[in-house]
Amino acid sequence: MTAGSDIFFKNLFESTHGKAFNFIKALSKDENIAREVVQTSFIKIWKHIGKYRNHPNPEALVYVTVKNAFLDEMRKQNRINAILTSIEENSHLQYTIADTVEDVAIRGEAFTAVNRALDKLPQRLQHIYTLYQFEELTPLEIADTLQLSVTTIRTNIETAKLFLRKELRKYRY
Structure with missing residues (x-):
């Protein structure tokens, strides 16, 4: 990564991190989930910084990335909850x-x-x-x-x- 990319990422992070965190915290009603989703999102942004650097509105792309990461996490949690519910509902089968x-x-x-x-x-x-x-x-x-x-x-x-x-x-x- 170039020095210019480092500076770009730092500026993008500083200008969007707080707002992205508050956005996800409002959606999830959970500070820990918001922290985790935003952290994961910024790691992804770091890995694909060229895409953000070349985008006409990189800040908007950050919010899309954070929102999608949150939705992915919720889908994952819903799948896990469905599996756990199924296991609990069928727990009587082990005694047959x-x-x-x-x-x-x-x-x-x-x-x-x-x-x-x-x-x-x-x-x-x-x-x-x-x-x-x-x-x-x-x-x-x-x-x-x-x-x-x-x-x-x-x-x-x-x-x-x-x-x-x-x-x-x-x-x-």
């Missing part, structure tokens, strides 16, 4: 098949394997994943608790999931 001694033994072995795999995770990932999976905190709640960004929390959760999937491959159906 009688447990056998073999099933109990397999579950015990799997439980032990999960604990071993969790112990292999770095402490930070283990803590974040435990908060998410076992204490059922949302990424936003974890981010607030640990004073980290929601994106960082989501990345850590996905990293832990990938590691655990790999470690627990033999227990998958």
Whole structure:
């Protein structure tokens, strides 16, 4: 990136960041969501600064980018909520098949394997994943608790999931 692009980005950021944040905060009614959406948007803007620099009205393009990032986040949250609702509504299905001694033994072995795999995770990932999976905190709640960004929390959760999937491959159906 050129020095001119750095200066352009700095000026664009300074002239639009506060207004973009207030715009998303008004839409979402949540300061943390607004902070996360605007931060993600400005990272995207930084990566594609040439597009903004060559646009006839770069400030307007910033607001379009921020609005679209907010809408994407809301769609994502709606999909997650729909999946969680479906799981909750169908939770009775797990009790329809009688447990056998073999099933109990397999579950015990799997439980032990999960604990071993969790112990292999770095402490930070283990803590974040435990908060998410076992204490059922949302990424936003974890981010607030640990004073980290929601994106960082989501990345850590996905990293832990990938590691655990790999470690627990033999227990998958």
